[in-house]
Amino acid sequence: MTTLTIVLTGACGGIGRALAVAFANAGHNLVLVGRSPDALAALREGLVRPRSHRYLVADLSSAAAITELCTDIADGPPIDVLVNNAGVSSFGLFVETDDALVEHMLQLNVLAPMRLCKGLMPLLLKSQNAALINIGSGFGSIGYAGFTAYCASKFGLRGFTEALQRELANEKIAIHYLAPRAVNTAMNSDKVVAMNAELGNTADEPEVVAAAALAMLRLNKSSNRYLGWPERFFVRLNALFPTVVSGALKKQLGAILRHAKSV
Numbered sequence: 001m002t003t004l005t006i007v008l009t010g011a012c013g014g015i016g017r018a019l020a021v022a023f024a025n026a027g028h029n030l031v032l033v034g035r036s037p038d039a040l041a042a043l044r045e046g047l048v049r050p051r052s053h054r055y056l057v058a059d060l061s062s063a064a065a066i067t068e069l070c071t072d073i074a075d076g077p078p079i080d081v082l083v084n085n086a087g088v089s090s091f092g093l094f095v096e097t098d099d100a101l102v103e104h105m106l107q108l109n110v111l112a113p114m115r116l117c118k119g120l121m122p123l124l125l126k127s128q129n130a131a132l133i134n135i136g137s138g139f140g141s142i143g144y145a146g147f148t149a150y151c152a153s154k155f156g157l158r159g160f161t162e163a164l165q166r167e168l169a170n171e172k173i174a175i176h177y178l179a180p181r182a183v184n185t186a187m188n189s190d191k192v193v194a195m196n197a198e199l200g201n202t203a204d205e206p207e208v209v210a211a212a213a214l215a216m217l218r219l220n221k222s223s224n225r226y227l228g229w230p231e232r233f234f235v236r237l238n239a240l241f242p243t244v245v246s247g248a249l250k251k252q253l254g255a256i257l258r259h260a261k262s263v
């Protein structure tokens with residue numbers, strides 16, 4: 001496989017670390033993006049061929065910081081791939097969710113990937129192996145009680161990705177949407193873990209997501225992948241027969257509300 005230079009946001013998070021390890025082990029070079037220089041340096045030192053990777057510090061909730069990040073990347077070696085992985089979630093009742101948190105979630109989960117795509121697209125399109133992977137979620141296709149603002153952000157990211165796939169269909173870039181189901185990372189609070197356990201929702205290890213992302217890099221055309229069974233089936237069912245899924249989820253509502261209210 002060709003050696004690629006991959007820009008990876010949220011590199012120090014649960015899924016980000018697994019992505020970094022999988023990409024580095026596959027021989028790729030990384031531009032690790034995160035907020036903590038110490039965590040980024042430690043991550044880089046733990047990867048194979050640490051000198052082949054570099055890191056850049058940026059708070060992606062700031063448009064100015066994203067512009068600066070794109071300039072720093074443009075000043076460095078050519079890049080082939082952007083992986084928009086950084087994200088935040090929140091679990092609770094929508095009417096009780098702080099407005100600032102809703103705004104932050106939309107900034108980070110939708111606007112930041114859009115801004116990064118726009119800023120880095122001219123660089124990506126110079127590559128013969130250009131690819132973009134947006135890390136979405138099953139909640140980008142299924143509206144789920146307790147995750148209303150997060151769902152809005154991931155639905156937005158999925159819509160953006162689908163439109164961009166179609167807009168750039170004549171360009172030499174593969175645009176992928178990768179939607180994990182629940183994953184065992186710090187993103188999921190104790191309340192979410194308890195709710196998933198009660199409802200029997202399976203959570204994957206981050207390495208499952210990393211393996212799927214690595215497989216996407218081997219494709220030379222755009223793709224969409226939803227991880228997990230029966231979650232993948234429910235994504236399709238919700239698109240065709242949303243009322244059927246609403247009926248099934250209503251049976252879970254009591255448990256969801258109990259956990260969501262226990263703030």
Ligand SMILES: NC(=O)c1ccc[n+]([C@@H]2O[C@H](COP(=O)([O-])OP(=O)(O)OC[C@H]3O[C@@H](n4cnc5c(N)ncnc54)[C@H](OP(=O)(O)O)[C@@H]3O)[C@@H](O)[C@H]2O)c1
Nearest residue numbers: 010012013014015035059060085086087137182183185187
């Ligand atoms: N965990 C799940 O159940 C699950 C399921 C489906 C989809 N996903 C998606 O997978 C992606 C990664 O999630 P995760 O589970 O790995 O979460 P995580 O462990 O909480 O990591 C989140 C990452 O996002 C970065 N981030 C947060 N705020 C940021 C900001 N303002 N600027 C720059 N970076 C920021 C964090 O950077 P720092 O290192 O600087 O804190 C961290 O690396 C997210 O897009 C999430 O929506 C997760």
